[in-house]
Amino acid sequence: MLMKKGAEANLYLEPFARVLHRAGEGKVVVKHRIAKRYRILEIDKQLRESRTTLESKLFADAKRAGVPTPLVYEVDRAGMRIVMEFIDGRQVKLVLDKLRPKARRKLCELIGRQVARLHRAGIVHGDLTTSNMILTREGKVYFVDFGLGEYNPSLEARGVDLHLLRRALQSIHFRVTDEAYRAILSGYKREFGGGANEVIERVEEIERRGRYVPKEERTWR
Amino acid sequence: MLCLGIEGTAHTFGVGIVDSRGKVLANALKTYVPAKGGIHPREAAQFHAANARVVLDEALKVASVSIEDIDFLAFSAGPGLGPCLRTAATAARALASWLDVPIISVNHCIAHVEIGRLTERAKDPVTLYVSGGNTQVIAFDAGRYRVFGETLDIPVGNCLDVFGREVGLPYPGGPTVERLAREGKRYIPLPYVVKGMDLSFSGLMTDAVRKHRAGADLHDLCYSLQETAFAALVEVTERAVAHTEKKEVMLTGGVAANQRLREMLKLMANEHKAKFFVPPREYCQDCGAMIAWTGILAYKHGVGQKLRETGVKQRWRTDQVDIPWRTG
Ligand SMILES: Nc1ncnc2c1ncn2[C@@H]1O[C@H](COP(=O)(O)OP(=O)(O)OP(=O)(O)O)[C@@H](O)[C@H]1O
Ligand SMILES: [Mg+2]
Numbered sequence: 307m308l309m310k311k312g313a314e315a316n317l318y319l320e321p322f323a324r325v326l327h328r329a330g331e332g333k334v335v336v337k338h339r340i341a342k343r344y345r346i347l348e349i350d351k352q353l354r355e356s357r358t359t360l361e362s363k364l365f366a367d368a369k370r371a372g373v374p375t376p377l378v379y380e381v382d383r384a385g386m387r388i389v390m391e392f393i394d395g396r397q398v399k400l401v402l403d404k405l406r407p408k409a410r411r412k413l414c415e416l417i418g419r420q421v422a423r424l425h426r427a428g429i430v431h432g433d434l435t436t437s438n439m440i441l442t443r444e445g446k447v448y449f450v451d452f453g454l455g456e457y458n459p460s461l462e463a464r465g466v467d468l469h470l471l472r473r474a475l476q477s478i479h480f481r482v483t484d485e486a487y488r489a490i491l492s493g494y495k496r497e498f499g500g501g502a503n504e505v506i507e508r509v510e511e512i513e514r515r516g517r518y519v520p521k522e523e524r525t526w527r
Numbered sequence: 528m529l530c531l532g533i534e535g536t537a538h539t540f541g542v543g544i545v546d547s548r549g550k551v552l553a554n555a556l557k558t559y560v561p562a563k564g565g566i567h568p569r570e571a572a573q574f575h576a577a578n579a580r581v582v583l584d585e586a587l588k589v590a591s592v593s594i595e596d597i598d599f600l601a602f603s604a605g606p607g608l609g610p611c612l613r614t615a616a617t618a619a620r621a622l623a624s625w626l627d628v629p630i631i632s633v634n635h636c637i638a639h640v641e642i643g644r645l646t647e648r649a650k651d652p653v654t655l656y657v658s659g660g661n662t663q664v665i666a667f668d669a670g671r672y673r674v675f676g677e678t679l680d681i682p683v684g685n686c687l688d689v690f691g692r693e694v695g696l697p698y699p700g701g702p703t704v705e706r707l708a709r710e711g712k713r714y715i716p717l718p719y720v721v722k723g724m725d726l727s728f729s730g731l732m733t734d735a736v737r738k739h740r741a742g743a744d745l746h747d748l749c750y751s752l753q754e755t756a757f758a759a760l761v762e763v764t765e766r767a768v769a770h771t772e773k774k775e776v777m778l779t780g781g782v783a784a785n786q787r788l789r790e791m792l793k794l795m796a797n798e799h800k801a802k803f804f805v806p807p808r809e810y811c812q813d814c815g816a817m818i819a820w821t822g823i824l825a826y827k828h829g830v831g832q833k834l835r836e837t838g839v840k841q842r843w844r845t846d847q848v849d850i851p852w853r854t855g
Contacts, residue, residue, distance in 0.1 A: 313769040314762070344794040345758040348714040433723040437770070454721060466679065470723035476846065477673040477724075478770075512679060514842075
């Protein structure tokens with residue numbers, strides 16, 4: 307059953323036994339990256355294959371770093387499919403604005419701590435938006451959609467990762483952006499330890515670029 | 528009611544005259560072309576100052592109105608290059624105080640969206656705005672234009688122009704790259720960088736230049752550069768369309784002239800059952816009419832400044848501006 311049409315993939319919710327051909331309870335999610343007609347075959351194939359492989363690896367390594375992610379059951383590189391555990395919960399995107407301030411702060415601190423765990427493990431998520439976070443009934447926050455992630459321990463990559471999260475807050479949760487971002491940073495600092503401030507300063511620097519930057523300030527010139 | 532709009536954020540100095548129903552009476556402009564290399568902000572500003580009078584006179588002549596018929600002024604207060612912004616602002620302030628009419632600061636990026644909505648009768652598009660100075664995916668939500676994606680380093684038009692310059696193509700590089708790309712056949716892998724909603728083109732540009740120096744075929748390189756850069760632009764725009772569920776996609780800015788980019792965006796829009804719009808070329812590029820029209824929208828909704836509040840804002844962000852003329 308089609309569960310979600312994402313921007314780059316279709317997600318299907320299927321019975322475990324039907325997809326994996328072995329005995330098992332419950333449901334699985336099949337994430338199928340679909341071809342895009344607007345880009346040439348070479349780019350399309352390369353992107354879909356590499357993202358499928360990378361995503362499944364990152365799921366496993368993120369989990370090892372202490373960040374909840376769905377268990378991966380099967381990777382089909384040729385078919386551009388990942389079969390994974392179904393996470394029963396709600397997208398953080400749909401709940402964040404509705405929470406009471408205190409609950410929102412706690413949730414954001416947890417998110418910040420998990421981002422720090424990823425970064426300390428040398429991983430950047432690459433698409434930190436609240437639609438890629440699932441809050442379960444037990445209060446765990448699962449990170450999904452590592453298709454744009456990478457193994458990159460650089461300050462710049464970490465700064466961009468946090469910047470993206472802030473940008474997602476600005477475009478989607480503009481009513482609570484500042485308090486949410488502050489709570490995320492406080493969780494991030496606590497978990498990341500020494501060097502967190504450097505990352506946060508880099509975020510500020512990144513945000514000063516990308517506009518009509520006067521030529522004399524451009525690095526490539 | 529007539530508004531005279533002055534544009535001068537970068538290369539172009541433009542004067543547009545628009546009435547309150549959205550009829551463009553004049554859209555005169557002159558564009559500074561650097562003798563060598565990229566844009567020199569101070570030279571561009573001198574160009575604007577030297578040509579302001581000519582462009583103004585031409586606009587008035589084309590519109591067949593006299594300067595006393597103008598009811599208020601609008602000018603591009605940012606974002607843009609400091610010296611250019613200050614020149615346009617000075618011209619606008621001088622005119623406004625001499626005519627003793629109100630003056631309105633307009634955000635350049637928002638003006639691109641608004642003139643497109645006017646000429647294309649688009650209601651609520653996701654806009655991909657791509658030029659030498661800006662790369663943004665913009666959509667309206669809750670009182671403001673939100674930026675759903677932007678470049679983390681150089682704008683895509685700048686990526687094409689600098690590549691062109693480095694491999695010896697005439698200025699501006701964009702159109703020539705497009706022409707050469709049509710004869711490219713073989714795809715040469717180049718760095719494709721999408722980070723969440725945002726983009727990066729500087730690594731792509733340097734790698735393409737490096738491959739040219741290493742002897743790669745220029746046609747193939749132009750083809751590969753375009754395909755890579757544009758695929759990334761369309762992917763980010765598609766994310767915004769999927770997220771906002773809007774049913775219109777618009778392409779504007781100087782790079783909108785590129786046929787391949789149009790084709791790709793149209794394919795994407797079709798897949799989402801969204802309408803696709805590209806304003807006429809004269810309204811995709813920087814121009815005075817877009818400033819004048821946005822000035823009209825703002826003025827009708829009570830936005831206006833005192834002369835002393837008309838400072839320029841080099842880094843004025845699209846999402847910092849309240850949009851009282853739209854609801855939702
Ligand atoms: N294992 C899972 N269990 C439950 N829900 C999931 C799971 N994986 C993904 N989802 C939900 O489906 C949505 C889309 O999945 P995902 O982000 O992986 O696809 P995508 O095509 O990259 O989407 P988009 O481009 O919209 O971000 C997620 O935002 C999440 O809400
Ligand atoms: Mg997602």
